[in-house]
Amino acid sequence: MTKVSAGERPHPARSDGGDVARGLCDIHDMLWLPDGGGGAWLGDQRVLLFYPSSYQVLARALLEDAGPEAARRAFMRMGYTAGTNSAALLLSRGTEQVGADSFSKALSMLSIVGVAQAGDVDVDIDAARGRFRASISWTQSLDADFYLSNLGLSAAPVCHSLVGYMNAYASALVGVPVAFREVECQACGHAVCRVVGRTVADWGDEASELDYSRPHQLINRFAAGGETATASDDPDLVGASPGFTVAFQLVERVAPTRVDVLFLGETGVGKELFARALHRISTRCDGPFVAVNCAALPDSLVEAELFGVERGAYTGATRSRAGRFERADGGTLFLDEIGTLPYASQSKLLRVLQTREIERVGGEHLKRVDVRVIAATNEELEAAVRDGRFREDLYFRLSTFPVRIPPLRERRDDIPLLIGHFLNRYKHVHGRSVSGFTTAALQALMRHSYPGNVRELEQLIERAVILTPDQQPIDVAQLFFRPLAGLRHGAGAGDMAAHADGATGAAAQVLSTLLDESWSLSDLGEAFVDLALERASGNVAQAARLLGVSRAQIDYRLRRRRGAPR
Template sequence: MTNTTSGKPGRATDEFLRHILSRQKCLIVDRASQFDPRGLPSAEQLAETVAFAPQDGSIWLCGQRMMLLQGAAFGAIRRELIEALGIDKARGLLTRIGWQAGARDAAQVSEQWPDGDHASLYSAGPRLHMLEGMVNVEVVRFEIDSDIGHFYSEFLWHNSLEAEQHIATYGLSNEPACWMEIGYASGYASSLLGRLVVFREQECRATGKHACRIIGKPAEEWEDLDADLAHLDAGDFLSRSTYTAGLETELAELPEMPDEPSMVGVSAAFVAATQLLERVAPTQATVLLTGESGVGKELFARTLHQASPRRNTPLVALNCATLPENLVEAELFGVERGAFTGAERSRPGRFERASGGTLFLDEIGTLSLSAQSKILRALQEGEIERVGGTTPIRVDVRVIAATNVDLRREVAEGRFREDLFYRLNVFPIHLPPLRERREDIPLLMSYFLRKFSARHGRQLAGISARLVNALLTYDFPGNIRELQNLIERGVIAAGDGEVMDVFHLSEGGTSPVSPPVGLTAEGRLSAPPEMTGRRSSTPATPERSSEVSRGASDEAPELASLLAFVSGREQALGTSLEEIERLLVQLALERSGGNITAAAQMLGMSRAQVSYRLKGK
């Protein structure tokens, strides 16, 4: 193996090789001569990792968001790249994109099946490539022996999408054209095996062959490796960090808090919120955290405090919604001895206790107008007076406020002081609900699994693909707090050595989440979940259907009429569509905790459509 790439110094190449292999898992294999279709993961198990969530426009594969794209559109993108960059640079770019995709799939497969059959873990790459619609893979020869460091793979690729689009645009070529697919195979094998594996296309359909024939070997067994590494472009690859981007996303230099929950997430919405946090943390600005209940506002506040210059001073938290009206002032500002019956001694309030540090006021929108006016004075003047006191007390407090209501609307309706709103809204940060950061759900599931397994002394084998997909497509009205609750319940319900599945989350025989829309063994979409979004673990029978109809009749006659009409027991609907719509909207609002946007997503409607029907009630 040579030490230089075309036009690149050897040092960059060596650094490149260390870079791409530094964090990969070594696959230990004694001997395998062919892929065993009965191994773990099987093709059927890989198919089970596919989930469709049309209600929010998402497709998931092995916990990664995917995209369906017309083959002709892919061909158009490819043509534009070639015309804009030239064929060599376009080939390098597509090879690197393929490498990243293969490396990501290898990382997901290793995590999903840590005890998987070794040969099947490797063969999952070609199978995933087929699931993703790129190519049909036929195994010609496969040999791997870790004892002697031997590796050899030979495949036939049939119906290659990349070759097909190249022919459609340029006709037959003198050179192989499956650049992105070669990058995928090399990235998957190198990531999984922990050593640089290079695949080359010996024959290609784009050159007029009936199929593409590819061979993969360790890099040192190939001659003239410079050309292969040139397509990966070591210097450019390292400078842009294209390989690691997306595989690992860290909260840049925010300190970890001992004995505190961690900030976990890689989604765009989460990263945007954390970047705002990083920007405001070193300042003294007042911060307003907004977002639904359960999104992690208190954790963000604690992280912000730890990242600020006040990290070594007190962080005092107060949930304003838990305070009775007659105790708000005393709790915030303190009490002088004898101020009222029972005040036998003086004590400081939250503002005094937080002086020099940070005061976190959660659910600030629940405070009365009287309490709001006193907080406003404390923020404006930097001083307070205890209840029953006459001497002003200077305080140096940074306030972080949080609310799950729209304070602008509260101001408009006279329930929140406008001047206090502007005093708090110096630097607002909106924390997204979990349904807007679904890419974080597998990470959060793994984090909570480790946390609660340690807490409860359990040793689970992992989480099933079916459960991952079910939670990826669930609406989560309770956000991260609800996910945490579900995983803790699953840890307790599942036995040691068992894989956590959907049925482990059941509440009184009914699972709060439904199996997602996925693929059957025949490659067709499975049946969608029930319209309500919740599915009983008990199979449906005629007797049970009658029981459901009777229950619906007792609680909602409109639903009973609909069920009777759909089942054919009644020839007429027996109720108006408006009444059925009203019932569905009411049910969705109840399940979303009054959140109109979430209710609209449950029903497959726009927010405006739900609002219109609410006005017509």
């Protein structure tokens, strides 16, 4: 157990007087203001300076217009996003092991932006074994101050954004879902606001009472306490980021209707999971859910597979067979990769969507079907229409209600949730007792660019669970064990860090030479920046693209090198 106390608000220049003060100095070193405006930056993340009065206007508007429950969920999500960003900032530095001091730094971030004044931190944490218990306090909470100033004493704790912040921050650092409960609150008349936190598994039956990550009760059914996932379970949607929440709220809105839906998104974002969720919460939930991958159907058999075939319709048709539309009667038909459907078959699909009547191949009679169609594609259908590969009338018919599912790189707030979800799932599926993640593994997972989106993250975790010995934490070697053929041109620094453990060939020789010559990770980063700027003829934006990072990250490094005032 480590206990840290913080008295008065420490001045940024102080270097003595406790871990919180030192943490505040560390964070202040990362805060800078670029010349010529552009806002304030904390490391490579842009931050906003808010007047408390502006926050109170927002809070009051949410309470009055949306109601207390919707306002609570909104502030939880806002805090969750901030907590994930803070954890990513800490992990990106890669200079320390996760411990009690990491939570002192979290409170430092809250103090420096004026959200709350740091209090006591009492933490027992072992990320490698997935163990976490904490008692954390603060004062001058914006949430509590707003409530006292506008509504008076509260019967229940009100620091929703701060609880959301701690949930996300701890989950990211520990690598498993963590939940906090506020047990004291200044809005209730207590001297301080205090939260206690544990892993969701350690909360047991009480976990169901905690709104630890989910913006809605239909989202994020973690395998916790007495609940366990099985291989046959329909995987649940997991997320709390703004992009994820918007997509799911659109699904909720359209679910009770009869309209067809088009899911748009890159490969691996979970379009079929969203389609299944839509079916589960619709009025058709008791009917069948039939999924078809249009790209897997041979052109000559598309119509037979979709609409059915009568015996003798063609050579080899030895019996009559119902198509997917008939099998989905009374339920939902999911047409994945709709953009690959042959052009000749598109007109017949359009006809079925308009009339809800199908005619089997070789048949003479129309049959009416009651089917809701959900289509999905990773293509730009508008471009396919312009290129003459997709019918414009079918596109307009399908796009009555489009839902875009953002890629994982746009919903990085969800990575800690997904890590914990997949770890719990595959520990049970494969009968393993992996204890958690090392700090290096968590850093690699938070930095990785995920070109394969959620599916890639899931496969990384499943493979690591299989490779890691029981009672041991997952390390980078188990996550990224595939060898590198060489350093990829334009690869991001996070990807290289994640894959370096398995590097072979030319890459291994380069890395070995650099280590022999005592190059530090910081020196290597500076050299990469210089090389990228040289190739880009000094164009910072182009150099950032070469390295796979943001322009702000390059600017931040250059300013630190010059010692420019922040």
